[in-house]
Amino acid sequence: MYRYDEFDxxxxxxxxxxxxxxxxxxxxxxxxxxxxxxxxxxNGVYLQLHAYMLRIAIxxxxxxxxxxxRLAHIGRVYDKGSGHFTTRQNLQxxxxxxxxxxxxxxxxxxxxxxxxxTSGNCIRNVxxxxxxxxxxxxxxxxxxxxxxxxxxxxxxxxxSFLPRKFKLAVTAAPHDRAAVQVHDxxxxxxxxxxxxxxxxxxxxxxxxxxxxxxxxxxxxxPEADLLSYCEAILRIYNLEGRRDNxxxxxxxxxxxxxxxxxxxxxxxxxxxxxxGKALTVPAPEIERIARYFALPDLETLRARxxxxxxxxxxxxxxxxxxxxxxxxxxxxxxxxxxxxxxxxAPPGDATSEQxxxxxDIAERYSSDELRVSHEQNLVLPxxxxxxxxxxxxxxxxxGLGDANAGFITDIIACPGLDFCALANARSIPVAQRLSERxxxxxxxxxxxxxxxxxxxxxNACGHHHVGHIGILxxxxxxxxxxxxxxxGSGDETCSIGEIVGPGFSSDGIVDAVETxxxxxxxxxxxxxxxxxxxxxxxxxxxxKEALYAR
Amino acid sequence: xxxxKDFHPVAATANDLRSGAVVFREPDGRWGTEARRAEIAETxxxxxxxxxRAKADHxxxxxVEPVLIEMAEGRPVALRERIRDTGxxxxxxxxx
Amino acid sequence: xxxxxxxxxxxxxxxxxxxxxxDDVPLPPSGDIAVGKTRFLAEIQTLRARNGGIGVVLNPxxxxxxxxxxxxxxxxxxxxxxxxxxxxxxxxxRLLRDRHGYKGELRATGDVLRDQVIFxxxxxxxxxxxxxxxxxxxxxxxxxxxxxxxxxxxxxxAREAVGPVSPWRRRSV
Numbered sequence: 163m164y165r166y167d168e169f170d171x172x173x174x175x176x177x178x179x180x181x182x183x184x185x186x187x188x189x190x191x192x193x194x195x196x197x198x199x200x201x202x203x204x205n206g207v208y209l210q211l212h213a214y215m216l217r218i219a220i221x222x223x224x225x226x227x228x229x230x231x232r233l234a235h236i237g238r239v240y241d242k243g244s245g246h247f248t249t250r251q252n253l254q255x256x257x258x259x260x261x262x263x264x265x266x267x268x269x270x271x272x273x274x275x276x277x278x279x280t281s282g283n284c285i286r287n288v289x290x291x292x293x294x295x296x297x298x299x300x301x302x303x304x305x306x307x308x309x310x311x312x313x314x315x316x317x318x319x320x321x322s323f324l325p326r327k328f329k330l331a332v333t334a335a336p337h338d339r340a341a342v343q344v345h346d347x348x349x350x351x352x353x354x355x356x357x358x359x360x361x362x363x364x365x366x367x368x369x370x371x372x373x374x375x376x377x378x379x380x381x382x383x384p385e386a387d388l389l390s391y392c393e394a395i396l397r398i399y400n401l402e403g404r405r406d407n408x409x410x411x412x413x414x415x416x417x418x419x420x421x422x423x424x425x426x427x428x429x430x431x432x433x434x435x436x437x438g439k440a441l442t443v444p445a446p447e448i449e450r451i452a453r454y455f456a457l458p459d460l461e462t463l464r465a466r467x468x469x470x471x472x473x474x475x476x477x478x479x480x481x482x483x484x485x486x487x488x489x490x491x492x493x494x495x496x497x498x499x500x501x502x503x504x505x506x507a508p509p510g511d512a513t514s515e516q517x518x519x520x521x522d523i524a525e526r527y528s529s530d531e532l533r534v535s536h537e538q539n540l541v542l543p544x545x546x547x548x549x550x551x552x553x554x555x556x557x558x559x560x561g562l563g564d565a566n567a568g569f570i571t572d573i574i575a576c577p578g579l580d581f582c583a584l585a586n587a588r589s590i591p592v593a594q595r596l597s598e599r600x601x602x603x604x605x606x607x608x609x610x611x612x613x614x615x616x617x618x619x620x621n622a623c624g625h626h627h628v629g630h631i632g633i634l635x636x637x638x639x640x641x642x643x644x645x646x647x648x649x650g651s652g653d654e655t656c657s658i659g660e661i662v663g664p665g666f667s668s669d670g671i672v673d674a675v676e677t678x679x680x681x682x683x684x685x686x687x688x689x690x691x692x693x694x695x696x697x698x699x700x701x702x703x704x705x706k707e708a709l710y711a712r
Numbered sequence: 713x714x715x716x717k718d719f720h721p722v723a724a725t726a727n728d729l730r731s732g733a734v735v736f737r738e739p740d741g742r743w744g745t746e747a748r749r750a751e752i753a754e755t756x757x758x759x760x761x762x763x764x765r766a767k768a769d770h771x772x773x774x775x776v777e778p779v780l781i782e783m784a785e786g787r788p789v790a791l792r793e794r795i796r797d798t799g800x801x802x803x804x805x806x807x808x
Numbered sequence: 809x810x811x812x813x814x815x816x817x818x819x820x821x822x823x824x825x826x827x828x829x830x831d832d833v834p835l836p837p838s839g840d841i842a843v844g845k846t847r848f849l850a851e852i853q854t855l856r857a858r859n860g861g862i863g864v865v866l867n868p869x870x871x872x873x874x875x876x877x878x879x880x881x882x883x884x885x886x887x888x889x890x891x892x893x894x895x896x897x898x899x900x901x902r903l904l905r906d907r908h909g910y911k912g913e914l915r916a917t918g919d920v921l922r923d924q925v926i927f928x929x930x931x932x933x934x935x936x937x938x939x940x941x942x943x944x945x946x947x948x949x950x951x952x953x954x955x956x957x958x959x960x961x962x963x964x965x966a967r968e969a970v971g972p973v974s975p976w977r978r979r980s981v
Contacts, residue, residue: 176954176956179953189730197921200893209776214731283893314976323894400896401896435907441961579791640790
């Protein structure tokens, strides 16, 4: 993984000192809240319902054991002993004192971490496929490009005060696990027929109150032009994006109002001015960064592990192997998903003790590496198949052995009204009740792949628009209500879910989801037809009928 | 400010600047963490004065962005404000 | 330091030598004057005929189209920040410097605060019109705490060291 050199260390140290100075000026009264707010947001500090929240960047979701241990430590000392992994591969602490933030940032800097640009109207932490660097199906490691983008976008002097936030995602496998088509810029790497690497460039996707699937403005952008092209897009957005209305300020609105053809023309014209100049990415620089992301020294093993196969005689392990183990590019290894969705728990939460235990497991069994997924799970990217039974047992011991990856209880939920100052309704308790309702793992297995995503307000941090079943919490005269959308998807077949009808009360929402699930089970052609495929085949009608017919 | 006839008693709440903690303005002008100790304004005029004092505390860098919230029987009326007062309803672990 | 010395340039404060006549005030016959874009375009001939420097003031959202043809005669471009969180002037500054080769004074005016000074200088501004007392003091005493290691080339190459290692790294010197 990427390691800081002297320059990187100096950069982060200076940023910590700068923020320490800004906090001091705020606390002394030299700066007003209005002046301070954009500055604290640019460094990941929100003021939420109960306290300040600090969002720490985990660039492209890659973590070392040492870093996870430091997060556990910060959770214990400065928070209430836990942390929350987010849908943007970050980690949030919910109970932070402003006066402590500079010290926390120093402790993070020691392990090569920071909170730079995890909020604010700037280029946010760049996300990537959470199986990056390990997945059997990737054409390259997308983190190499995410790291190049991270550096270029860090404290960019031109793009730090954009009309609104700006999110980039990179993936390099045909199956898009990074939801690139719902990002401001989505980069989908491929190799052309001459063997050259490049990107399909998607612009103007996003969720929020106006969900949109991105438009493809380039089918193949050579990797050398990555930064020039992004700089061109950002410059047009910075100059032309709307600043008169916060809700129309994202680039998706600019793309929509300008039109796909015209925005593509404008981007290409600006790019033509920038191409071949200072931002061209030289091949040696790509190679230099790529060396950081080289595979760890893995052993030469047979593809089939007898230990692993034998362990599958235990049905619980067999299910874990089927759901939580993904194909690795190296024979004899697997990628293990650690579900942070045990029955009844808030999605994405981990206690400091759990983080430390996971760090130990990663150190011993996964070449010291971890990933955070946008589905709010953790990933052990390089585990010997031989070791997976032991890893499973150790995960079970800390209450994180659930074999529910991709199942109905593997729910994404935003913090909602329990924590978030913007929320209209609670999300986590709905997720908790759903996970209890569908606790029976045999029933989950029968239902198969089904993504439920829950947002507590229209900002859609819980990605409900791309949930197979999406749940949006709204406030109706002081009461929480929940709208259901169906048929959303964030992968390469990206689609925005459709609202099925009037919302449900807090008491009724779990029953309503169960009705949707039962309807699907009745109408599917076979157990091989997943929920999304069935929905796309039959449409909304049968679900509507089941939910609302009296 | 609401008209007199649909006015409900209010308290001033904010977050403490240094810690971010949820605080309520008490009758002696201090900001405490318990809603039940908050000063309650019973009339629109009192509410305006309470908010003005709270905003002065914002300007003096004691609290951040104070607002008035409806109170009944010593606790906030709205769900959001009840959650601010008593903490998240969702803890670690099972709900049941 | 006299109060009218509000222009920070080349490391020190100077009194402003420019005047900014309101749109309905006739242009004075001599002296350095800067006008808005509309007036500049309407009165370019008059401006060129008079004795004194020509300057243009651009508001956020005003592009330099129509100005760029005259850049060789212009010695001040002032870009207004109506609020510091509106970042459009940064792009205009970079276009003027990098695309159009403007070499004259490029001034940031309006909501110019210490926390953005490094961004402004990197985007090609070489002059800051500073009204904010704390920012003046910080600039005067050289006490701005900021990040001087950069990951991307920008528009202040003359004052930045290149490298090491990556082709894009810069250090403010």
